[in-house]
Amino acid sequence: MGLNPLATATAGLRATQAAIGLVSQNVANAGTAGYVRRTLTSVASGSGNAGVATGTITRSFDTASLKQLRLETSGSGYTATKSGVLSQLDKLYGTPGSATALDGILNTFTQSLQTLAANPSSAAARSTVLSSASTLAGKIGSIAGSVQDIRSGIESRLGTETKDASALLAGIASLNVKIQNTSDDGSRADLLDQRDQKVNQLAGYFDIQTQEQRDGTLTVMTGSGVTLVDRGSAASLSFDGRSTLGPNATYSTDADKRGVGTITATTPGGGRIDLGEPGVLRSGTIAAEFELRDTILPQAQRQLDDLASGLATSLTDRTVTGTVSGTGASLDIAGIQAGNRLTVPVKGPGGSVRNVVLIASNGPTQGVDPGRTDDGSGFAQTFDISGGPATYGPKLQEALTAMASRLSTAGYPSVPALTAGGTGSTVTIAGTGGWSAAGASANVTVPGSAGDLSGGYPQIALFVDGSGNTLVTGSFDGGSQLAGLAQRLKLNPAVSGNTAALVASSGTDATVSSTRAQFVYDALTTKPHTFSSASGIGGVSAPYSTSVAGFAQDVIAAQGSASANAQSLDDGQGVALATAQSRFSQSAGVSVDEEMSNLIALQTAYGANARVLTAARDMLDTLLRI
Template sequence: MSLNALNTSTAGLQVTQAAIGLVSQNVANAGTAGYVKRVLNPVSTLGNSGVATGTISRTLDAVSLKQLRLETAGASYTGLSAKVQGQLDALYGTPGSSAALDGVVNSFTQSLQALTTDPTSAASRASAVSSARTVATTVAGIAQGVQDLRTGLESQLGGDVAAASALLSQIAGLNGKIAGASKSETGTADLLDQRDQAINTLSHYLDVQVSDQRDGSVTLLTASGATLVDHMAAATLAFDGRGTLSPEAQYSADPSTRGVGTVTATTPAGARIDLLATGAIRSGSIAAAVSLRDDTLVQAQRQLDDLAAGLSRALSDRPATGTAASADGLTGFDIDLTGLQAGNAVTLGVRNAAGVSRNLILMPTNGAAPDPIDPALTDDPTALVVPVDISGGPSTFAAKIGAVLGTGFTVTGTPGGAAGSVRILSDPAGLALTGASASVTVPTSATDTKTGRGQLALFVDAGARNGVFTGSFEGGSHLTGFAQRLAVNPAVTADASTLVDYADATASGDTARPQYLTDALTSRTLTFSAASGIGGVSAPRSATVVGFAQSVIDARGAASAEAQQLDEGQQIALSSAQSRFAKDSGVSVDEEMSRLIQLQTAYSANARVLTAARDMLDTLLRI
């Protein structure tokens, strides 16, 4: 019996000593990131006559760990979104300040109003030109800042994808070590900690689904089900970045037209998957950067392009609105398209027999526009866009429009009207016309300043397409990137009197043109594209140029505030998940100290049993 007691107490001392060692290890790593508390699981020997150290395991709560990774990916997404939205908002300036977007637009309109008071004042003319130049440089500067942000995100995506790919390889390597290790080895817990920490770090970049395997390894999948890690094999992530981005550089699933980088995964078998085209990445910094680069900042660019186009065409275009007409039982509209230029869209409202309404946009071209034309590049992305070749001149307008509209419509010249006036009729019982409108650019060139009326090409396109902006699609959309190319007409800069003189015999002090320009910005309602997102993306927005500029800066501020609020809420959620995980799987020094006292008591008890057994043996030997 004394020998059994001696063996049992010796084993108990060994188990207690190992448990004390684990307590020491836990306390030492209480502040180590990714460390999970260890516990010793002793087992009884044969017949419950003794004890053995058994295995060392981690007190891991899989549910709280899964939630922690989910919130980590979400916090990375909202954090980057809030940061970039704040940087974007700062580009527009403090609303109401003289240097902000709305401030410079208001100053410009005020300078035109001052010119209406004294058109003969050289100082007022110079001030108006200077204010116009400030507007152009401000809009162009903000637009360039938008592209700089996109370029920065393109660069960040390259770094994030490379880091994520390295983590996948690391996780696959740890899978191999864990699968080949004995569960009784202390080092297995360390390997599991390393792998969990690697997956947690990976969650900063993209959201992954983790599935435990029977051999101790894990499988990682994207949200769409694409396999990133399978046992000891890992996919390789790559990003084909494009360097400096321009407004024309946008994402497309078609590699031949894609102007930005995409994230691809190459499986061990050699298959390549475009993770962006398949929507495989939905959270984390990579998803946030993609969304900002391809959606948020592209929409910001479109807002600025629309504002630049509004500034230009409000001053240079005349509105053409159809008047009701009928003949031979057909109804429709007469509309004066005299002077129509490529890009001066003619919008027809149509309604079918079922009562469904839609816009039909006739897009004038000189034969070099793409066909089809993307409706998203027009004011109404839901419209049917039909190119109309007007290169033959005004006398061909009616025939060309009739040819593209086809059966069901009758198109002729307006009786008694000019060569460019047309009458468009349809059977009201079929596809009925509900409206007709156009915006016709009056100046034919930047030097055409004496148009005989108020219209003036004050703002022009200073890029490769230098000249009057008409919204043309010749060689591609002239709208895209127009904000960067916005400039004051050199002819006006060289001769500020063109702000007043609209004809060779303009009377001194004539306020007609200054008043027209002022009203065009502050009173005339224009249609701005639905793609700008101002007030929603389901329909075009009607507003004055000044009102649209104010809406743009208001929308930017609201978006930045919303992104900040979302991030604050997500950070709270992340903090809660971290606290929950730390409570369930982390090290509590107080608990470890309490455990140490218990182990000390057990150690002392086993030592006393060992001492008693030794004394009994000594006594027996002396008999």
Template sequence: MALDAFSTATAGLRVTQAQIGVVSQNIANVGTAGYVRRTLAPITSGSGNAGVATGTVARALDAAALKQLRAESSGAAYTSLMSKTRTQLDTLYGRPGDASALDGVFNNFTLSLQTLAANPTSTAARATVLSAANDLATRIGSAANGVQALRSGLESQLATDTEKASGLLAQLAKLNTRIVATASGDASRPELEDQRDQALTSLSGLIDINAVPQSDGSVSVLTSSGVTLLDRSNAASLRFDARGTLSANALYATDPSQSGVGTIVASTPGGGKIDLLGSGAIRSGSIAAAIELRDTMLPQAQRQLDDLAAGLSRAMSDRLATGTVPTDGTTGGFDIDLTGLSAGNAITLTVQDGSGTQRNLILMPSYQNPPPAIPAGATDDANATVIPFTIRRPDAVPARTADEVRNAITAALGGGYTVSSVPGGEAGAMRILSSGGATLVAASASVTQVTAAGDIKGSATQIPLFVDGASAALYTGSFDGGSQLTGFAQRIAVNPAVVGSAASLVGVTGTGAASGIGDGTRPQALFTALTSTQRLFSSSSGISGIDAPTRSSVADFVQGVISVQGAAAAAAQDLDEGQSIALSTAQGRFASASGVNIDEEMSNLIALQQAYAANARVLTAARDMIDTLLRI
């Protein structure tokens, strides 16, 4: 019996010593990133389970807490980048109300027009208008350039994050191989598993992933959408084809040859290729946030600025044509004056079918034959039916021009509508009637009243104060040669012709002021066009909060842009703060279950010291018994 006790106590000392070693390891790694607390549970051995043996060192891992931690890490990386970029975007517009902010610069411009209208003979007032107009164009261009700089920065970040994610997948494949080759009782295996978990957590910050344990000890990695990125030791290789500095025209397309931005392609070990962006495989993490910002949110911000620049320019040079009910009793349509119609001067017809559903038909004139195809998203209404048609450039004979436009509109609309001249009306006045099927509800157009950027002294109040780019092209919204609207915010400039003849700001021929002196009609009309006249702004700008065009003055649209971006930035910050709390909670839960707690380890150490002393005492007792037996 004494020999049995001696053997058992000796085994107990060895087990306790091993357990003290595990506790010591835990305490030493209390600050080590990714370290999971180790445990060692003794096992019975010997005849009748009378002995004890050292078990396997295992990790105290809470798989559910770890899974939640990875999910919250993906979410936190997503909301963090969203909040950061949204805040940077909001900063581009300046603090609302500041003189240097977008609304402040706009208000300064409208105030200068009012001042000029009150004192049209003032040379200083004219110079102030030109200076304020230049400041406004520069401010809009600066904000638009900032938007594209943010997009270019995200393009660069996507390249870096994709390379990092690909490297982590390769590292995970190697760790899987080493773990599978290591026996379950090997002391180095928990260290390898720690490294693998740390790599998985890092990967979750980039891409939303799901790690699936396999029976051989390896893990497979899938995106939350189900795309396999790692199958045991076989890892997909990720590649991003960065495009460098992005412009307003650089947009994502599923066809790589048509895309203006980079995409992430996963190459599987079997040779297959998956476009992770086109398939929508990435839904969270910093990569998903960068994609959404680059391809959706920032292009929408660019569209808002483009719409603002276009509205500003066309408020100066266009006449709003609104359909009116025929006065001679004719029903089923509207009379609308389209005199001077230019390429890009869209005609919007609102129609209603038998069920009461309304939709827009957008007739888009073009100087090209055949006219270019125009996506609805590039017009004011992304849900409209766009019908392009060809017209000739402005003709010296208005009647002939009107005939051509009328015939072109008739051909474009096709059956169900008739287009004719208005009896006794202007040469360009047209009557559009529905002859069956859909009912016409409204008709409108924005018709440019000047034929060229140099046309600054006409008899109308309109003037091309703002033009398109260094070439000083007249802005009409044309799609000939591409969308003139896209990127216009970066190109808008004050018309050099007006700068060279400031008197044109007040001169209206035919009113007794042919010399351009003493007439406040034009600046007052321009002020009204900006602050009171209701214009149509595109549904793609997202200002109204619904998927429909916004009708407002240019002044109200400026406020809408600032308000929308400010609200979006505040919402992103709130979401990020909430996600940070969720991540902190998940980290606390995981640390509680799998992290090292010094107080708990010290308590374990005291218990093990007592067990060690007790086993030593048993050895002493067994030795005394044997000594007594030998002395008999």
């Protein structure tokens, strides 16, 4: 008898014993998070492949399901973060219809105006108007302050999550090195499990894609293609956060202008990549936090600023409409103050119309971000009114020339060709070279100051900018007055000290009249007011016209709808994540029943090999006894 059967049986015992040990390991780790089921593949060996040898230990899972799991993990982090913050934002406005909600407080204020108009001689009615007006301004300021608190909280979370993500990248690179230098299959499988867990955790922060190399290492990139881990090298992430964010704190690719923190990825070679730039990160909690901090919450702030501005300016401004003649339009802007706007719809050679907004200023002309005006798609420039009406025409021409030069330098394909002139406070804007003014209008603030409570006109500065108790005109002198106005809006102290101004007939006639109270009520509830397209209410391509009360209702409805939609998306994403987890678990998880079945088969094989050895032993004993 040859010895091949003996060697084969011995090798079979070793292979079967190793397989039994692996089954036992699988069963022992059936509930261990991140553990992937192992399998042992035996290979033929010996002369004529008559023997068997222990093969390699491999992890059993579906690669496609792992990729999907990471994709859904990023998506779930993104939707859950947005849903949570939008729900928090919606709650700031209160339960619609309740007395303490924004709409309830606004309704209380307008009702008090109706009461005063019906009984202007009532001192109690005047006090009620002032009290409800102060409560309304305080509510708007409180909501806006909370919006900035949420932004500051997100800024803090970004710093914490950046540190965690950077540690994960370093851990993945370290595991890459260990995997590359490990020859033991069992230890290598453990390291691969650890690396997958870190990659899965990283996917919760932002969208990633991975590529396994031939040496077993893993390259990790963002969804947009920024390499974060390459074999044993990892980029380090840092976040230059701010402790507190205000309404003027915005993101910019220019570090000198940026008022918020950003994530910088520093590669081993010293390269620096801004991950906070829009479009670099597309999913995960960090991507959602960037979007909330830099887009969604600033828009909520803008809505509140626009509401505050509407409350104030609808009570102080009059609208002047121009007359069109040929390619030009003329209007009288007597009394115009810094911040008041002259809006000219300009028709180009192709027939398209675009607004040119010229903003009164007490300083040299300068370009203005149109997003800070009523029409974010228009062109905006300031013009100097400090020299008085005699200079309006020349200063408007100076502003138009500067605007055309600025737009040409910026590469705009179609720059309006306009000229300006006029006599005194009557100005004319005309087009040349195929351009024409399709109209002109201006808002002019009537009271000369916050303390001007003359009753000769119905306009009254009931609300003022609390920074200096100044009129709300939308001035750009020293920065945009609109930015953060919601936090600064307050009841005019001059009115609080002279409640008779609410019902005075004129500056010289103290006879009680309901004219002003009725004017204020109508200005807030029925008179159309133009709100910025940047607020996102009524569309983002054109200014939105509605009453101040209607705008407040629209803001509340928009926030409620955004919160409900975000919750719905998160619910759907939760289902997708659960499905992906289940699919991956089915391919990678340990089934105790299946392992027990494998164990029975292995025990049978072990017994068969043992009987061969027993027979060989008996045969040798018999031979030795002969």
